[in-house]
Amino acid sequence: MTLLSTGRNRSRFRFRRTVAGLGAGALAASLAALTLAPGVSTASSHREAPLIAGDPRADNTDVYAFTSPDNPDTVTLVASWIPFEEPNGGPNFYAFADDARYNIKIDNDGDGRPDVTYTWKFTNHVRDAANQFLYNTGVVTTLTDPDLNFSQTYDLTVTDSHKNVQTLLHNAPAAPSRVGPASMPNYASLFSQAIRPLPGGGQTFAGQSDDPFFADLRVFDLLYGGDLSERGLDTLGGYNVNTLAIQVPKQVLALKGNASRNPVVGIWSTTDRRGADVTRDGRPGKDSWRQVSRLGNPLVNEVVVPLRYKDAFNTLSPDQDRTVQPVVDKVLDPILPKLIQQIYGIPAPATPRNDLFEIYLTGICAACGPIVADLNAQRLNADAPVNRIVPAEELRLNMSIPPTAVPNRLGVLAGDLAGFPNGRRLADDVIDISLQAMEGAAQTGVLVPELADGDKVDTNDHGFGASFPYVPLPNTNP
Template identity: 60%
Template structure:
């Protein structure tokens, strides 16, 4: 278990009161719905926008790892008539680096095709839909799933079926059955899913209204509640991810998702978009919150196009972060001294005794027995130690709550990454940090819907209008 360092006594009364106030108001200063609309380019193209990435040892199948990536933020459930398809001219990737060289050793890639049974109607469905093959399901998507390594690529699924957007109870009276029908087995073990789900992230976003109305009157509301996202999930045996297929000797992997699109985009006289050429990466997400508030606005699109092996050019924004300076200016909580090697360890190397000041071996690829430490490259990834079993009673604060099976050792759906990241940014892992840092948060501590107990775990998509939920 990660032990937090000793801290100095609490502030004097006035400082403590200020810290209590910021418990409800500071968290969104370091997050804006994870990676929802975080960069100028993808904010205008939501089909390409990664929102969140999760990686965890599967609680009901502990010999496997589940990885989940979401796209298309803020899907209002009643968004017809076109609803929310995946882009058919993009590559949706989940990347795995198991040796720490900041290059993907394995990439799972989904590419999508769509079709209409009847293009001479405006309807998404022309009647009650009871199966993925139902003739009344007018709009359909399928996908190809490939596994890409340095030796080539293998097609795992050539015609996978996507769960449709949830139109409503009259059109899809048993949506759970439709969603489960989109779970597809993989050759060699494992399974995958593509379709709509409830957005599992939870946070209060009223920070943008003068820091919660200027008087803390706007706090504690999950402003992502009721919205959906498009989910891609995959569950595979641990050996599929580990160096040399040996998860006992090499249990740590790094995970991030990317979206790429064709470089050439032409709109013809019929207003059809024709995209050709090689793929160009346009969105990227590993650890939550990085592109929102660590990377400055002028370089967010650049970060989204950058491979992890080139992250050194962004290192200054991790070791000299802006958020603690803002917190100190507004709420008088002293910013930790820079350079912040504790943040570099959490976000760029993973935690290990040889990596930085947080002296614990937890989730750096340098812990793998068959990895060359000299080839290790610091980079932004979501790192998971697959040898740590699922917690019997998960703590939403993960490692900060004494639960090493949770964030930042991977990320589970129920992990409260907003509160955890805020506290880490404010120095909770450093010795002599202010006592108030231990309780910072946004007063939104759980998702509004219960998650499924089995793969793909995300809750079914909402079908009630957000302004009614």
């Protein structure tokens, strides 16, 4: 998540080591009012917050946003749920929750609130619940095959900043879990059948896929136990997730519908579940939807937010982030560099880390912080109301930057401006990029040589597709 002065970009981007003060932008607030009662699941990513481990169908694992490489007039947004799905995990396999809402949200004016929200709501269908235990009773060749005993459909809606809701799809079919070669000998056909066109242009997909995230998560074992030779195993290899993807014209997401004047958008995903409101006199109120999972930039809640605040953080809207001072403090003075210094002796960069504040909370622009470059802050939108822009944790994408012909896995770190942290492509190596960001590469302009190899997992265990939805087919055991 850094800008590194390398090669052809050395003259374009300059770096300064001085950092500006935060000022009064971050408001202190009590976390007590945000903490949820036991039994309510919150947080996101791969089991990285305490309560979400008990509710995997609400656990959002990753979010991706990029200009579509084969259709550069559009943007593709991808989000996944349910970590560590075992292949052939029957007899019930893996379904989206039918009592939850899955959202991908877009902020185009920088106020931390959604201006465009895509929402998927699923319905379960069982052909024979009384006399069958099987997911399918024969070979499945289509999404409406009578041998598919369990299936799901969904409604897809889009909501604007004024809460106006439009239904884009009704009862659209989701791809089933991949049962195995005997039941689904041509799963690629079922996968393709789940790609659905959208009114007004674009397309969407819902179903199971290979987990596109790649990393050696043994990093959480005391940073590989102090031995950097103990790296290189893709912990997510062979596992599946449930994935939602949507591809839409850029103007649909842009402020005032003008992607030329206003190319920068912020993206995050959430999961909602119903919870009971309680009136002031203590009586039960009307059931309402509550946010229980949230994810924007990768690894924020895993390695930036302290354990005490993980669950509460994921109930917030990004426009509230600046009011939670304990979390802001950990952006400015992060834990991970201190651990790296303690275990490996690599000096932690000086604080306050205003470079990370810029990367995570404002987007990168010359007027935003110590990184002297204009990349992906909503402040760069010509029609943005500058007085309403607030620090907010979002995955920001500058839609005007075209796809790279030969993408570099280190993204902006290697001068590839179409990559992370300018959005996030499926093949971006966010573990390696984030390690270098934490070690101050955006301030120094050079990689930390001891961490140059990162986790030594540089690619996914399966290649990515050349067309929408780009994610690989789910894994299966023969």
